[in-house]
Amino acid sequence: MSQPPPTADELGRLLLPLADEIEAARAVPEGVLETVARSGALAAMVPAQYGGRPLSYQEYGELNRAVARTSASLQSLLTVHGMVCASLSRWAPERTRQRLLPRLASGELLGAFGLTEDSAGSDAQAIETTATPDNPAGAGAADAVWRLDGVKRWLSFGQVAHCFLVFAKHGDRSVGFLVRRDDPGVTVVPSRRTSGFRSAMLADLHLDGCRVPADRMVGRPGFGVAQVASGALSLGRLCVAYGSLGLAEACCDAMLGHTSSRKQFGGRLIDLQLVRGLVSDAVLDTEAARLLCEQAARAMDAQDDWLIHHVLTAKLAASRAADTAASAAAQLHGAAGLVDGGPVDRWVRDARVMQVIEGSTQLLQHLLAEESLQRFRVRRRHPRYPFAQGADRVE
Amino acid sequence: MTAVYEDEAVRSRVLEFLLRYVDDPAELEGMQLITGGVLSSLATVALVSHLEKEFGIEVDDDDLEIENFDTLDSIVQFVQGKQV
Numbered sequence: 001m002s003q004p005p006p007t008a009d010e011l012g013r014l015l016l017p018l019a020d021e022i023e024a025a026r027a028v029p030e031g032v033l034e035t036v037a038r039s040g041a042l043a044a045m046v047p048a049q050y051g052g053r054p055l056s057y058q059e060y061g062e063l064n065r066a067v068a069r070t071s072a073s074l075q076s077l078l079t080v081h082g083m084v085c086a087s088l089s090r091w092a093p094e095r096t097r098q099r100l101l102p103r104l105a106s107g108e109l110l111g112a113f114g115l116t117e118d119s120a121g122s123d124a125q126a127i128e129t130t131a132t133p134d135n136p137a138g139a140g141a142a143d144a145v146w147r148l149d150g151v152k153r154w155l156s157f158g159q160v161a162h163c164f165l166v167f168a169k170h171g172d173r174s175v176g177f178l179v180r181r182d183d184p185g186v187t188v189v190p191s192r193r194t195s196g197f198r199s200a201m202l203a204d205l206h207l208d209g210c211r212v213p214a215d216r217m218v219g220r221p222g223f224g225v226a227q228v229a230s231g232a233l234s235l236g237r238l239c240v241a242y243g244s245l246g247l248a249e250a251c252c253d254a255m256l257g258h259t260s261s262r263k264q265f266g267g268r269l270i271d272l273q274l275v276r277g278l279v280s281d282a283v284l285d286t287e288a289a290r291l292l293c294e295q296a297a298r299a300m301d302a303q304d305d306w307l308i309h310h311v312l313t314a315k316l317a318a319s320r321a322a323d324t325a326a327s328a329a330a331q332l333h334g335a336a337g338l339v340d341g342g343p344v345d346r347w348v349r350d351a352r353v354m355q356v357i358e359g360s361t362q363l364l365q366h367l368l369a370e371e372s373l374q375r376f377r378v379r380r381r382h383p384r385y386p387f388a389q390g391a392d393r394v395e
Numbered sequence: 396m397t398a399v400y401e402d403e404a405v406r407s408r409v410l411e412f413l414l415r416y417v418d419d420p421a422e423l424e425g426m427q428l429i430t431g432g433v434l435s436s437l438a439t440v441a442l443v444s445h446l447e448k449e450f451g452i453e454v455d456d457d458d459l460e461i462e463n464f465d466t467l468d469s470i471v472q473f474v475q476g477k478q479v
């Protein structure tokens with residue numbers, strides 16, 4: 001790639017005029033995918049030695065925010081492609097990294113993330129897809145092959161992805177594999193249509209005796225969900241947090257624009273106190289979400305001991321801010337906010353999704369309480385340990 | 396340069412970290428941390444990342460064997476092995 005990735009604002013400006021086209025197409029048009037690939041955004045989670053243009057988590061977060069202002073569907077490509085790139089960079093065998101990462105970085109290949117199954121939504125450990133060694137008698141280690149059987153649901157950008165990071169069970173141990181679209185036994189079927197993220201090109205992935213070489217194992221049995229997927233989910237949650245922030249910002253701007261120009265009862269809507277209540281609550285939640293997003297990204301950049309805690313708070317707060325801001329924008333636009341396919345209607349539908357993907361609000365509350373308890377245990381033994389701010393272990 | 400710690404120092408540092416997951420330290424001694432359910436998925440991620448930062452080691456894909464992380468003793472041994 002000849003040029004560095006664009007700044008978040010540059011990419012945002014480039015994409016903004018395309019928002020309606022993306023939504024109306026119920027797909028991200030090829031040309032838009034090319035624009036994103038050319039921008040270098042798809043190379044951001046790939047180390048330079050494999051052809052990447054690595055960005056800090058703060059910078060990548062800002063890209064996600066900027067893209068989500070145009071299209072939350074498109075932003076989810078940065079989420080899942082980034083998760084696949086980061087997981088391969090970290091846990092795939094060297095040969096697989098060398099072969100695939102440069103092509104993922106350039107956008108020649110798109111990656112999708114396959115964890116969810118009918119049996120396993122919030123409870124990721126409940127996956128039932130199986131991974132079985134499948135080696136003909138006499139085959140050497142170099143020819144080792146695994147056989148995958150199962151169905152993965154709701155893969156964002158699965159309809160167009162070239163490769164899929166999937167998780168399966170070998171006995172009672174989970175393990176990750178990189179599956180290619182052209183592997184034997186792979187069938188990609190568009191998922192049922194969703195109301196939000198309607199352009200995210202969701203697909204179900206059927207693995208029916210799918211045979212993949214052992215060097216496409218990502219991590220080791222026992223660590224598929226516990227390390228590879230769970231590690232990727234921190235990045236995914238950070239992306240969703242920043243995406244929610246972008247959506248919330250767009251809603252705040254739209255409601256400020258609308259209420260300051262629309263006149264009723266002889267004055268502007270924004271001059272009505274109850275309207276100001278809705279606006280200020282949305283702005284407050286959005287600004288608070290920004291601070292938590294930045295704190296989480298900084299924690300990830302520093303590999304802070306409490307980064308998971310910070311990512312959980314950011315995702316929870318930002319997805320709720322998106323919901324609050326989208327509801328307020330819809331309310332304050334009146335009938336105009338209900339126009340089918342209009343931006344306000346889209347934000348309401350997309351904001352709903354933010355509280356479901358990468359861990360629902362209730363699952364995240366559960367996990368945050370657990371993390372808070374851990375921090376409390378440290379504080380109980382070290383009374384001067386700070387309540388919040390990311391800090392390293394107390395000496 | 397990252398300091399190389401003696402066995403006991405490694406042990407007490409790992410223990411210090413793991414104590415955030417239990418109310419009673421006795422729950423850690425001899426316990427199977429991953430297969431016994433003491434550490435959740437997120438806790439396992441946090442543990443690996445903590446070991447890397449705390450001891451300046453790199454955990455590779457072929458280090459991801461349950462046996463390396465399932466007990467306090469095995470973690471200490473793993474860190475020691477990585478530091479050599």
Ligand SMILES: Cc1cc2nc3c(=O)[nH]c(=O)nc-3n(C[C@H](O)[C@H](O)[C@H](O)COP(=O)(O)OP(=O)(O)OC[C@H]3O[C@@H](n4cnc5c(N)ncnc54)[C@H](O)[C@@H]3O)c2cc1C
Nearest residue numbers: 113114115116121122154155156197357358360362363366
């Ligand atoms: C637009 C979209 C894109 C997606 N993209 C992907 C993708 O790329 N890859 C992928 O693998 N999956 C993807 N998914 C699936 C998504 O990850 C799951 O929908 C999500 O994990 C929730 O699982 P579920 O829908 O089965 O809900 P369930 O797990 O059945 O949960 C339903 C509800 O129950 C409650 N609940 C669940 N657990 C708890 C708990 N522990 N405590 C309290 N309440 C709880 C929550 O309110 C939750 O919303 C996508 C989904 C959507 C809608």
